[in-house]
Amino acid sequence: xxxxxxxxxxxxxxxxxxxxxxxxxxxxxxxxxxxxxxxxxxxxxxxxxxxxxxxxxxxxxxxxxxxxxxxxxxxxxxxxxxxxxxxxxxxxxxxxxxxxxxxxxxxxxxxxxxxxxxxxxxxxxxxxxxxxxxxxxxxxxxxxxxxxxxxxxxxxxx
Amino acid sequence: xxxxxxxxxxxxxxxxxxxxxxxxxxxxxxxxxxxxxxxxxxxxxxxxxxxxxxxxxxxxxxxxxxxxxxxxxxxxxxxxxxxxxxxxxxxxxxxxxxxxxxxxxxxxxxxxxxxxxxxxxxxxxxxxxxxxxxxxxxxxxxxxxxxxxxxxxxxxxxxxxxxxxxxxxxxxxxxxxxxxxxxxxxxxxxxxxxxxxxxxxxxxxxxxxxxxxxxxxxxxxxxxxxxxxxxxxxxxxxxxxxxxxxxxxxxxxxxxxxxxxxxxxxxxxxxxxxxxxxxxxxxxxxxxxxxxxxxxxxxxxxxxxxxxxxxxxxxxxxxxxxxxxxxxxxxxxxxxxxxxxxxxxxxxxxxxxxxxxxxxxxxxxxxxxxxxxxxxxxxxxxxxxxxxxxxxxxxxxxxxxxxxxxxxxxxxxxxxxxxxxxxxxxxxxxxxxxxxxxxxxxxxxxxxxxxxxxxxxxxxxxxxxxxxxxxxxxxxxxxxxxxxxxxxxxxxxxxxxxxxxxxxxxxxxxxxxxxxxxxxxxxxxxxxxxxxxxxxxxxxxxxxxxxxxxxxxxxxxxxxxxxxxxxxxxxxxxxxxxxxxxxxxxxxxxxxxxxxxxxxxxxxxxxxxxxxxxxxxxxxxxxxxxxxxxxxxxxxxxxxxxxxxxxxxxxxxxxxxxxxxxxxxxxxxxxxxxxxxxxxxxxxxxxxxxxxxxxxxxxxxxxxxxxxxxxxxxxx
Numbered sequence: 001x002x003x004x005x006x007x008x009x010x011x012x013x014x015x016x017x018x019x020x021x022x023x024x025x026x027x028x029x030x031x032x033x034x035x036x037x038x039x040x041x042x043x044x045x046x047x048x049x050x051x052x053x054x055x056x057x058x059x060x061x062x063x064x065x066x067x068x069x070x071x072x073x074x075x076x077x078x079x080x081x082x083x084x085x086x087x088x089x090x091x092x093x094x095x096x097x098x099x100x101x102x103x104x105x106x107x108x109x110x111x112x113x114x115x116x117x118x119x120x121x122x123x124x125x126x127x128x129x130x131x132x133x134x135x136x137x138x139x140x141x142x143x144x145x146x147x148x149x150x151x152x153x154x155x156x157x158x
Numbered sequence: 159x160x161x162x163x164x165x166x167x168x169x170x171x172x173x174x175x176x177x178x179x180x181x182x183x184x185x186x187x188x189x190x191x192x193x194x195x196x197x198x199x200x201x202x203x204x205x206x207x208x209x210x211x212x213x214x215x216x217x218x219x220x221x222x223x224x225x226x227x228x229x230x231x232x233x234x235x236x237x238x239x240x241x242x243x244x245x246x247x248x249x250x251x252x253x254x255x256x257x258x259x260x261x262x263x264x265x266x267x268x269x270x271x272x273x274x275x276x277x278x279x280x281x282x283x284x285x286x287x288x289x290x291x292x293x294x295x296x297x298x299x300x301x302x303x304x305x306x307x308x309x310x311x312x313x314x315x316x317x318x319x320x321x322x323x324x325x326x327x328x329x330x331x332x333x334x335x336x337x338x339x340x341x342x343x344x345x346x347x348x349x350x351x352x353x354x355x356x357x358x359x360x361x362x363x364x365x366x367x368x369x370x371x372x373x374x375x376x377x378x379x380x381x382x383x384x385x386x387x388x389x390x391x392x393x394x395x396x397x398x399x400x401x402x403x404x405x406x407x408x409x410x411x412x413x414x415x416x417x418x419x420x421x422x423x424x425x426x427x428x429x430x431x432x433x434x435x436x437x438x439x440x441x442x443x444x445x446x447x448x449x450x451x452x453x454x455x456x457x458x459x460x461x462x463x464x465x466x467x468x469x470x471x472x473x474x475x476x477x478x479x480x481x482x483x484x485x486x487x488x489x490x491x492x493x494x495x496x497x498x499x500x501x502x503x504x505x506x507x508x509x510x511x512x513x514x515x516x517x518x519x520x521x522x523x524x525x526x527x528x529x530x531x532x533x534x535x536x537x538x539x540x541x542x543x544x545x546x547x548x549x550x551x552x553x554x555x556x557x558x559x560x561x562x563x564x565x566x567x568x569x570x571x572x573x574x575x576x577x578x579x580x581x582x583x584x585x586x587x588x589x590x591x592x593x594x595x596x597x598x599x600x601x602x603x604x605x606x607x608x609x610x611x612x613x614x615x616x617x618x619x620x621x622x623x624x625x626x627x628x629x630x631x632x633x634x635x636x637x638x639x640x641x642x643x644x645x646x647x648x649x650x651x652x653x654x655x656x657x658x659x660x661x662x663x664x665x666x667x668x669x670x671x672x673x674x675x676x677x678x679x680x681x682x683x684x685x686x687x688x689x690x691x692x693x694x695x696x697x698x699x700x701x702x703x704x705x706x707x708x709x710x711x712x713x714x715x716x717x718x719x720x721x722x723x724x725x726x727x728x729x730x731x732x733x734x735x736x737x738x739x740x741x742x743x744x745x746x747x748x749x750x751x752x753x754x755x756x757x758x759x760x761x762x763x764x765x766x767x768x769x770x771x772x773x774x775x776x777x778x779x780x781x782x783x784x785x786x787x788x789x790x791x792x793x794x795x796x797x798x799x800x801x802x803x804x805x806x807x808x809x810x811x812x813x814x815x816x817x818x819x820x821x822x823x824x825x826x827x828x829x830x831x832x833x834x835x836x837x838x839x840x841x842x843x844x845x846x847x848x849x850x851x852x853x854x855x856x857x858x859x860x861x862x863x864x865x866x867x868x869x870x871x872x873x874x
Contacts (some may be wrong), residue, residue, distance in 0.1 A: 019439075026438040030394075035386035036379015038557075041589040045806040048508055091379040096369055096776055100240030101376030102509040102557030104380035108377060127814040128454045129408045134806060136508050136558050138783030140817050142776070 007068045010034075010110060022068035023056075025049045027065045034115025036076035036105045037108050039078050039133070047133035050106035051075050057113035076105035079112065090151035092143070099137035113149045119155055123148065166265055188225040188340045189301060193220035193294035193349040195275075195287050217274045217346065220287070222294050224302065228322055228337030230255060230262050234277025234684065235532055236283050237267035239556035239563070241836045242773040243283045245371045249770055250288055253363035254295035254355060256319040257336065257369075267531045267553025277530035279564055279662060281735035281834025284769055286480040288832055292355045297450065302610075303348055323373040356766070358828040365828060367772035371554070381553045384527040389582040392514065393422070394437035395575040396444040398430035399591065402453045403658040403799030411448040418443040424566060431575050437586060446692040455796025458657055463601045466500050470655050471624050474643035476774050478632045480551060483607075486618020486639025490609025492685055498674035499604070499861040500626065500844075502656075502794035502805070503599040503663055506811055509557020510592035511570035517584035523550045526569040529559045530856070534566040538573040549573075560784075561662035590804040597661030599796055600649050602626030604674035610682055616697055621675070625651055627667025630734060633675055636699040650740050657799050664758040664781075665837035667843055668734045669788060673862055676730035676845030680721065680852060689718035690729050702764060704736050706825065707731055710740040710762035713823050721853040726757075726852030730842040733832025737765040741782070743818070745850040752866030754851060756816065762823035766830035778822045778839040787812045787844025793863050824830065 042049030325333035683693035
């Protein structure tokens with residue numbers, strides 16, 4: 001059903017008139033033009049569509065847009081501040097933790113949410129936290145390294 | 159990838175695309191160096207067969223431009239799908255031309271801006287494109303030095319270049335920039351003979367690890383893939399699909415679907431497209447289409463396919479032979495006879511096939527996720543029955559290909575849709591469609607008969623490969639009597655063989671062949687009671703393979719023991735795309751569940767000259783990781799033409815928790831020609847895991863994937 005919906009998106013209040021049963025992924029990509037969030041499987045298996053809702057990593061392909069009413073949504077486009085990269089993004093670059101890059105936004109968003117909860121993760125904890133995000137190019141070991149590096153950076157206050 | 163919008167596009171193109179003059183017009187003034195890759199004879203043959211009009215640039219298929227702004231562009235039909243040429247090719251160009259890496263733009267996969275190219279596959283970019291690219295850059299440097307000599311009034315021998323600045327060695331202040339030399343000029347040169355390129359000690363950028371140049375765009379979400387192209391007025395199309403390959407549409411009721419507000423439905427025979435400005439709403443409308451199909455009864459499924467393939471196999475073609483197998487059999491002390499099986503595998507890139515098509519002014523432009531933009535161009539021209547010159551294919555970033563994006567059905571579909579609805583259209587396959595239309599790695603059977611001689615050698619080798627393809631089917635052991643026969647030597651089968659499309663899958667055929675050969679060698683070694691590495695070293699016919707296996711053994715800290723030793727150590731080796739590769743794996747096998755955990759993989763390879771060691775290492779890591787999938791879980795389940803796997807819940811690809819500790823070794827061979835890097839390391843993964851399982855528990859698996867059920871079965 002079409003209705004007016006408000007939520008905070010990448011720091012800005014956003015008002016939309018939208019069928020609120022539609023999935024957040026498609027509303028972000030088409031209505032709002034934020035194409036950094038990717039479709040990979042449509043059924044929550046791969047994590048390419050991961051975004052933050054009130055700082056929790058969620059699969060936007062299975063999240064009806066009505067569920068984010070009044071909440072705060074952050075996509076990959078909103079992670080950096082004022083043109084500078086977030087330490088997780090920087091770490092992915094520095095460790096070459098990507099190849100085709102298609103799963104990367106989802107990986108980064110999931111890692112960000114995880115590090116908020118666990119700023120001092122062990123490699124095993126990182127693996128567990130990332131296990132439901134799929135990558136076909138095989139960047140896994142570097143992604144784990146990147147998250148570890150990012151955690152160290154973030155603890156250092158940068 | 160740089161957007162390809164510089165200058166006017168050509169309008170007066172010939173059949174194939176654009177003439178040399180068109181390229182010049184399209185790219186403004188500057189210095190142009192045309193060069194060709196090994197594919198040019200193919201290009202000419204193609205052009206002839208198509209009756210191309212005069213003026214067709216059939217003598218080059220890539221070029222460089224040094225622009226007035228000092229930027230250096232390389233125009234090539236190659237594409238970036240994660241394997242890294244956007245970085246490695248730029249490194250080669252920058253080093254040879256003496257410019258900063260940052261001054262190089264790669265303009266890739268745009269059929270209007272780039273000359274014809276066969277496609278990006280077969281680990282060929284670095285091997286075959288790299289050397290002529292360097293020659294072209296050397297030629298450009300020579301032209302620029304001559305211009306600088308004139309400009310500065312200093313003989314060429316007294317000049318030096320750094321970062322695109324030419325200066326007098328005696329007076330460094332006396333200088334001129336590359337960009338200044340290009341100003342207002344149109345200089346064209348063709349690389350006809352091998353230009354003198356730099357020697358390894360002179361390299362400043364080649365051979366040095368460099369981080370990906372596209373990383374920033376990819377970590378910020380700014381990188382554009384085909385599905386991220388959004389045009390004004392664009393609609394999304396969802397297409398009616400049959401429940402199985404071979405099913406025919408009998409009747410269809412569109413009435414309920416048409417009730418969805420804003421939807422438009424177009425039908426052209428069995429091609430039924432539902433359009434909406436939102437893809438998810440188009441999907442809902444499609445789900446309301448009531449269609450009846452006539453589905454032929456299934457003849458084969460994933461368990462009976464091997465029997466079927468053997469039954470329908472065409473006559474064999476001898477790939478290699480020497481001596482006499484019969485004679486070898488007589489000399490053998492022990493004879494081995496084994497059959498190896500491999501099921502269908504999906505490419506499963508995380509980005510499904512996607513395309514956007516727009517028709518404007520009689521010309522169609524398609525943005526497609528493809529490994530073969532020029533192939534796609536021809537396909538679109540054919541289906542729309544328009545001249546190829548009126549088709550432009552632009553390749554944005556590709557979200558993984560692995561061979562699967564050498565087929566371009568989604569591009570053809572987008573083109574048809576754009577014509578049918580008169581608006582720009584995006585066709586983005588769902589995951590289910592991706593599994594359904596994928597050109598799978600073929601199911602295959604390999605039969606090997608072999609013998610152990612009294613002296614501990616391999617007395618004979620009779621190798622028959624059915625349907626995998628012949629790549630990697632030849633052995634490299636010292637065997638006096640041997641014969642390798644391929645029954646259907648391609649990964650594509652004749653009608654009536656595979657129930658759906660098959661095609662090249664990363665290191666096509668070689669994964670299956672290496673699994674069979676190296677498993678079998680292990681079986682012989684075990685029977686001989688000799689450590690599997692020792693057995694291989696004694697029987698290699700190839701010194702290069704010895705070095706590679708020894709490098710892996712050294713890195714792994716291998717201590718000899720005959721298998722099964724209970725340690726869970728395996729070894730396997732092979733050759734692909736000119737690269738020699740050896741791997742050693744350590745696994746844990748849970749005898750109750752049959753689950754295999756890969757603890758460590760050491761991989762060594764000799765790939766000749768390495769352009770970007772960081773990139774090459776990443777490709778090895780990617781191969782090892784992806785290879786765990788086909789070794790342990792990946793298998794397409796099907797019943798006739800019906801594909802039962804629709805998503806990643808049943809088709810399991812490798813995850814973080816599977817990751818072994820990975821160690822890679824690249825042999826230092828900077829003086830040898832570069833070989834393939836994107837595929838070789840994946841070929842050993844099936845055999846190395848199978849051999850490690852055998853070493854761990856004494857059970858030999860003859861079929862991939864080696865999933866828990868099969869491991870438990872083998873343990874009985």
